[in-house]
Amino acid sequence: MSIRITPLTDPDRSPASRHLVWLASQPDGTPVGSAFLRLFTGLGQAHRAELDIAVHPTERRRGIGTHLLAAAVETARDEGRRSVFAQVQACSPGDLFLRARDFRRVLTLTYARLPLARVDLDELAEIVERPHPGYRLASWDGVVPDELAATFAASRRAMDDMPMDDTDYGIDTWDVDRVRAVARVVAERGDLLHTVVAVDESDDSIAGFTELVVRGDGTRDGQHYGTGVLPEHRGHGLGLWMKALAVRQARERHPALDGLLTDTADSNRHMRAINDALGYAPTHQAYGYQLDL
Numbered sequence: 001m002s003i004r005i006t007p008l009t010d011p012d013r014s015p016a017s018r019h020l021v022w023l024a025s026q027p028d029g030t031p032v033g034s035a036f037l038r039l040f041t042g043l044g045q046a047h048r049a050e051l052d053i054a055v056h057p058t059e060r061r062r063g064i065g066t067h068l069l070a071a072a073v074e075t076a077r078d079e080g081r082r083s084v085f086a087q088v089q090a091c092s093p094g095d096l097f098l099r100a101r102d103f104r105r106v107l108t109l110t111y112a113r114l115p116l117a118r119v120d121l122d123e124l125a126e127i128v129e130r131p132h133p134g135y136r137l138a139s140w141d142g143v144v145p146d147e148l149a150a151t152f153a154a155s156r157r158a159m160d161d162m163p164m165d166d167t168d169y170g171i172d173t174w175d176v177d178r179v180r181a182v183a184r185v186v187a188e189r190g191d192l193l194h195t196v197v198a199v200d201e202s203d204d205s206i207a208g209f210t211e212l213v214v215r216g217d218g219t220r221d222g223q224h225y226g227t228g229v230l231p232e233h234r235g236h237g238l239g240l241w242m243k244a245l246a247v248r249q250a251r252e253r254h255p256a257l258d259g260l261l262t263d264t265a266d267s268n269r270h271m272r273a274i275n276d277a278l279g280y281a282p283t284h285q286a287y288g289y290q291l292d293l
Helices: 064-078 093-099 121-128 146-159 176-188 238-253 269-278
Strands: 004-009 017-025 031-040 048-055 083-089 104-115 135-141 191-200 205-215 220-229 257-265 281-292
Touching: 004 064, 017 064, 031 064, 048 064, 064 083, 083 093, 083 104, 093 281, 104 269, 121 238, 135 238, 146 176, 146 191, 146 205, 146 220, 176 191, 191 238, 205 238, 220 238, 238 257, 238 269, 257 269
Parallel strands: 048 083, 220 257
Antiparallel strands: 004 017, 017 031, 031 048, 083 281, 104 257, 104 281, 135 191, 191 205, 205 220
């Protein structure tokens, strides 16, 4: 069977990356697969590319994925990338596909879900109201308030040492413009961004943050975007404190919300312990694979 691979341009650009797309189709134009290559452009990330390949189940094992992969990898090399990363569900066809094509497994992620109807509000209140001397909690919706923007951007370095195992991740650099731009992107697609932070009362700087995204209509499941505490503020229970408030706010503000989703590297024992303490239950695992170019 002759397969046509057509390069496309994806208009979805962010402050830190751009996308390239390939469409696989039969001679009559029927689409049978696609590949999305995300090229990171931010400082400390420009060596990376992320790949997502999809082939229609009835069209698999006919070389379509291999053709799409070849086109994407060739482009990544031409763009000067050092590695290509792909994430697939454990024991899936994609898992077998990548293993057979020189990708090596570099990361294991556990996905978990918290059903909000089962949350014990009294236990949650006990965590939120527990004193943390020298710190206070604050929160906002959407774009960060101007008076907190600089210190919020600075607090993003809390993610610099996030456990990523053998992934060639680099350093993700943030500034005020970028944190504002990300919040605007979330709003433009119709979703709601909730942020909770722990503030160091000695100088009013942000010591840690957690972000949660909810559909605009407040239904289905919300998605945690990230939780981090700056190294100099760790050991005070701030991660659990912030995430507990985020859960309580989600329950109070969005009564039709079903649950909250999160994913954590298996090696990130601290964050996994926080999720366990709040009642998140594992749903499935995913593997990160990397091709070194």
